[in-house]
Amino acid sequence: MIGEWVLRTACGEAATWQHPLAISVNVSAMQVHGGDLPELVGQC
Structure with a gap:
């Protein structure tokens, strides 16, 4: 997903x-x- 790539x-x-x-x-x-945005932000 491009949004995940941008955030990372x-x-x-x-x-x-x-x-x-x-x-x-x-x-x-x-x-x-x-539903996975908090997890994704926490991994950054």
């Missing part, structure tokens, strides 16, 4: 930054209602 890529990129910053990623309604 954003988290991976942010993890390389020297100064910790917040990121935001737009997710689809399917991701929100799909």
